[in-house]
Amino acid sequence: MSTLAIDKAGPTRKIKYGSISRDRAWALRWSYFFLVLFAIFSLVPPFYMLITSLKSSAEISAATNPWWVFHPTLSNYVELLTSNQFLRFFWNSTIVSVVVVIVTMLISIPAAFALARMKFWGSATLATGVFLTYLIPDSLLFIPLFKMLAVVQDLTGITLLNRWYVLLFVYPTLTVPFCTWIMIGYFASIPKELDEAAIIDGASWLQTLTRIFIPVALPGLIAATIFAFTVSWAQFLYPLVFTTSIDQLVLPVGITTTLIKGDVFNWGQIMTGALLGAAPPLIIYAFLMDYYIAGLTAGATKG
Secondary structure (H helix, E strand, O other): OHHHHHHHHHHHHHHHHHHHHHHHHHHHHHHHHHHHHHHHHHHHHHHHHHHHHOOOHHHHHOOOOOOOOOOOOOHHHHHHHOOHHHHHHHHHHHHHHHHHHHHHHHHHHHHHHHHHHOOOOOHHHHHHHHHHHHOOOHHHHHHHHHHHHHHHHHHHOOOOOOOHHHHHHHOHHHHHHHHHHHHHHHHHOOOHHHHHHHHHOOOOHHHHHHHHHHHHOHHHHHHHHHHHHHHHHHOOHHHHHHOOOHHHOOHHHHHHHHHEEOOEEOHHHHHHHHHHHHHHHHHHHHHHHHHHHHHHHHHHHOO
């Protein structure tokens, strides 16, 4: 009887294992199907932008195959890269993004460390409130921010509006809350024994932060830095509202403002400018993607 039971159990197990294998195979097929579908939706727009950037205005307006370049040219790239106006937009964006990243890190790191490790009354509520401020869309914030800066300008006489450096004050309202939340999660994932040992050895809170937590939390710092840079570099609404003069514009607004004249769209240079503008964040993501994913994962699952 026992041999019969084993014989019966054998085929049953084989069928079960075979069923699991078939299910897994179908799951892999569907995964690859949706992966290919996602890749198509993600890569077709930049591919079309690249094709358009290699065309002349005459070829773009001609009734030809839009997915093929019959007479490729680099004239759009040459015109933009030799244009003082475009280079000014690029320079303004670079200065604003770098300074905003520095300011964001100087605020977010100590704030996140205090909220994650220096427990005090209301720290958890305050940490949640910091993140909730990020959920407020910038389309609701720019009006009160504009009025606040106008009042400051009237009271002090310091010209803030229509200056590129006004973005240094408004961009952190977008970057600081989220970066602080990411760093709170990462600091909370670090074992408490590290800071307790440092305090026992006589280290201050500042020394504990700079010598222990920052080196250990480097992936989280990189993730927050990439996020702050991306938001600062690609932001469109705030520079559109707070800056109007051509020499004060940053890249996203400058491209659409100068290359769209009335109902005439210079599509070749618009696509070229968009590709050149997307190059810095793309390069950063290409080299630091692993750190970015690790930092976001820790920040989303801890704390």
